[in-house]
Amino acid sequence: MTHIRYIFLISLLIRADGAKRSSELSRLLIISLDGFRHEYLNQYEFPILNQFRNEGVQATQGMKPTFTTMTFPNHISIATGMYQEDHGIVHNSFFDRLLNRTIGMGNRDDGQWSDPNVEPIWITATKQNIKSAVLFWPACHNKFHGIRPLIYSWSYTDDIPFREKIDNAIGYFRELPVQLVLLYHFEPDKQGHTYGPDSIEVHDTLVRLDGDIGYLLDRVQKDLGDDLNIIILSDHGMTNVTKVTRPFYEKYLNRSSVDSNILSGALFNVMPNSGNTEEVFNSLSKIPNVTVYKRDEMPERFHYSKPKHRLGELTALTDTEGHILSPATTNAAYPNKGNHGWDNAVKSMQAIFMARGPLFSKSIQIDSLNNVDIYHIACHILKINPNPYANAGSLANLTSLFARIENTSTQTTFTSSNTTTARLTTELFFTTKSRAHCLCFSRHFLIALMFFVLSFTL
Numbered sequence: 001m002t003h004i005r006y007i008f009l010i011s012l013l014i015r016a017d018g019a020k021r022s023s024e025l026s027r028l029l030i031i032s033l034d035g036f037r038h039e040y041l042n043q044y045e046f047p048i049l050n051q052f053r054n055e056g057v058q059a060t061q062g063m064k065p066t067f068t069t070m071t072f073p074n075h076i077s078i079a080t081g082m083y084q085e086d087h088g089i090v091h092n093s094f095f096d097r098l099l100n101r102t103i104g105m106g107n108r109d110d111g112q113w114s115d116p117n118v119e120p121i122w123i124t125a126t127k128q129n130i131k132s133a134v135l136f137w138p139a140c141h142n143k144f145h146g147i148r149p150l151i152y153s154w155s156y157t158d159d160i161p162f163r164e165k166i167d168n169a170i171g172y173f174r175e176l177p178v179q180l181v182l183l184y185h186f187e188p189d190k191q192g193h194t195y196g197p198d199s200i201e202v203h204d205t206l207v208r209l210d211g212d213i214g215y216l217l218d219r220v221q222k223d224l225g226d227d228l229n230i231i232i233l234s235d236h237g238m239t240n241v242t243k244v245t246r247p248f249y250e251k252y253l254n255r256s257s258v259d260s261n262i263l264s265g266a267l268f269n270v271m272p273n274s275g276n277t278e279e280v281f282n283s284l285s286k287i288p289n290v291t292v293y294k295r296d297e298m299p300e301r302f303h304y305s306k307p308k309h310r311l312g313e314l315t316a317l318t319d320t321e322g323h324i325l326s327p328a329t330t331n332a333a334y335p336n337k338g339n340h341g342w343d344n345a346v347k348s349m350q351a352i353f354m355a356r357g358p359l360f361s362k363s364i365q366i367d368s369l370n371n372v373d374i375y376h377i378a379c380h381i382l383k384i385n386p387n388p389y390a391n392a393g394s395l396a397n398l399t400s401l402f403a404r405i406e407n408t409s410t411q412t413t414f415t416s417s418n419t420t421t422a423r424l425t426t427e428l429f430f431t432t433k434s435r436a437h438c439l440c441f442s443r444h445f446l447i448a449l450m451f452f453v454l455s456f457t458l
């Protein structure tokens with residue numbers, strides 16, 4: 001092996017359970033392309049992605065992220081169907097006052113997932129005997145309620161080419177009784193930050209990703225007989241950084257007035273030291289082009305105020321996208337040409353959504369959806385019961401996404417506003433397409449296990 005491969009853990013003993021595998025079992029691959037803003041789809045030509053979304057389901061206005069439009073929080077919203085104030089991941093890195101530690105994407109089992117109501121789709125699936133593989137998705141290497149998915153990345157790296165991740169995903173579907181794979185890739189976010197959203201570097205990266213999706217679709221056809229439901233999405237958009245304000249350096253605020261743990265970027269969230277709330281509020285309010293909110297005044301639509309151990313009492317929001325609030329105490333150059341994090345309703349922050357496969361409708365357009373709906377789409381495809389606390393999203397406006405069975409005598413319709421009820425009709429709702437090939441697990445399983453053991457290169 002020429003470079004470090006993924007380091008996988010097989011967290012459970014897989015039972016080579018051939019009987020479980022029947023033609024009724026649906027399979028779902030969710031791919032997240034970090035920072036793929038919806039507008040890119042209109043800006044550039046994408047031979048593969050355009051064909052993919054024209055044949056399947058597409059959201060013409062994109063997918064709405066949760067606020068704040070950052071990577072870690074939104075991947076957890078997608079995975080759990082919850083707002084940030086409910087799943088508790090409020091930024092890419094934040095201080096937890098109860099745990100007395102900073103939590104970021106790299107933390108593993110440090111107590112940050114102790115809330116029993118928070119459950120990613122791969123845990124919901126695992127609990128209901130659906131096997132999952134989760135590659136590089138934030139938090140995939142954490143235990144939830146003592147459970148991990150069957151396969152997950154032990155630690156994060158940018159070094160694995162997208163096509164290698166695709167090969168692995170296809171391998172799990174082909175060789176293992178895996179029904180759900182989530183796959184994260186860090187582009188085009190990285191180029192977007194470094195060179196800006198309208199750069200040639202972003203364009204070139206998008207063209208490469210389009211080709212990689214072509215490679216995926218070829219493999220899905222050859223190795224899986226096209227019997228795979230695929231969702232391609234992103235976490236947030238990207239916009240030009242147009243202005244940088246440094247409240248400490250520019251004397252709007254004293255370090256000594258606030259707790260040292262600050263959330264910064266598109267928003268600025270601080271915990272004033274005892275008795276300083278009014279003073280800090282007034283100081284921040286003097287910054288041009290920002291609006292300052294006390295916790296209980298945060299606009300409801302952001303769903304960004306509840307966790308008192310993770311969010312400070314005051315949040316400054318910039319009035320326009322592109323304006324950064326930096327914690328710097330010097331006038332150092334700001335490193336990024338592009339960024340995200342702003343209002344989740346603005347156009348440049350919208351993410352992509354497209355889906356295709358046996359259980360999705362053909363050639364359907366919807367305007368938009370919320371990324372907290374993805375959890376319910378996944379439960380519906382996998383025919384599993386959603387976590388009752390995952391109530392930020394629903395399938396209420398998304399019934400057109402799913403293919404209806406051809407035989408109208410057994411057809412059931414969704415009730416318009418009740419996810420729980422909608423889910424119970426699932427069994428009757430789908431056409432089951434017979435598999436192009438039969439998988440024999442006992443033999444393949446041993447080969448696969450040997451492969452995984454060989455991949456343990458530290």
Ligand SMILES: *[C@@H]1O[C@H](CO)[C@@H](O)[C@H](O)[C@H]1NC(C)=O
Pocket residue numbers: 100
């Ligand atoms: C929090 O952790 C720091 C060091 O990480 C330690 O100095 C401090 O005493 C801890 N505070 C509490 C309340 O445990």
Ligand SMILES: *[C@@H]1O[C@H](CO)[C@@H](O)[C@H](O)[C@H]1NC(C)=O
Pocket residue numbers: 196198240
């Ligand atoms: C971002 O900046 C580039 C370079 O200055 C400019 O060409 C482009 O129009 C800007 N994009 C937006 C959305 O403002």
Ligand SMILES: *[C@@H]1O[C@H](CO)[C@@H](O)[C@H](O)[C@H]1NC(C)=O
Pocket residue numbers: 251252253254283
């Ligand atoms: C910061 O502290 C200095 C010295 O205590 C004080 O003169 C100044 O007014 C303070 N600035 C703000 C914005 O609170």
Ligand SMILES: *[C@@H]1O[C@H](CO)[C@@H](O)[C@H](O)[C@H]1NC(C)=O
Pocket residue numbers: 288289319320
């Ligand atoms: C920023 O604030 C200044 C001063 O209040 C105002 O003149 C300007 O129009 C504002 N700019 C934007 C982009 O809102």
Ligand SMILES: *[C@@H]1O[C@H](CO)[C@@H](O)[C@H](O)[C@H]1NC(C)=O
Pocket residue numbers: 394396397
């Ligand atoms: C469904 O769409 C309607 C009309 O756009 C909207 O009023 C309603 O809030 C949506 N429901 C959900 C659960 O998103």
Ligand SMILES: *[C@@H]1O[C@H](CO)[C@@H](O)[C@H](O)[C@H]1NC(C)=O
Pocket residue numbers: 407408409410
């Ligand atoms: C539809 O289903 C009914 C009952 O299951 C069956 O009798 C009928 O032949 C089916 N029709 C078609 C077109 O498959």
Ligand SMILES: *[C@@H]1O[C@H](CO)[C@@H](O)[C@H](O)[C@H]1NC(C)=O
Pocket residue numbers: 417418419420421
């Ligand atoms: C959905 O259905 C469940 C179970 O029947 C019921 O308890 C709940 O109140 C319903 N919710 C809505 C919004 O109708």
Ligand SMILES: [Zn+2]
Pocket residue numbers: 034035070071072189235236
């Ligand atoms: Zn991101």
